Amino acid sequence: MPVYVYRVAGEKMEASHKMSHDPQTWGELCEVAGLPLGERDPKEKVERLIVPVATSVSQFTSDYKNSGFKRLERRDSGVYEEVTAPKGERVIDSSSF
Template identity: 50%
Template sequence: MPTYDYRCEADQKVYEVKHSISQQLHTWGELCDLAGLALGDIGPETKVTRLIRGGGVVKSSSLKNPDVPPCMSGAGCSGGHCGF
């Protein structure tokens, strides 16, 4: 299950929550219910904003086989498909 970061608009803190890709959280109450957090002093209707998380960058020099797969470089893959 993917992990998402949300910022609470009341306290500006970022909270990490796991949920399905199809689910969207919009309020503090929804976030608390899913994450098992107490509402505290923040109203349940307070808006939360899902943050975009940067993807991990991997340098090709750190890979076991740093060459680009044939299908990514314009050539065909042997066997018909390689998963890209």
């Protein structure tokens, strides 16, 4: 299940629930996410925040090759090297496109 970030009365909190749920109040959020209601008013409005997702991008050529991708690196004007290709098939001239 995805993790969402909500703002409630100036506080930020994370909650996990189905994408089909769209809680608008603290009570609804607690119900769908299984959170304790606490002392907050269940009718208090909540706001879903959009936060950037952390990703990692591999810099290793072997990771691209093992995943079935092609990686081209520019070597000269109009000349590229396919760094994921087997030896001997690496240089590509852009005039051949």
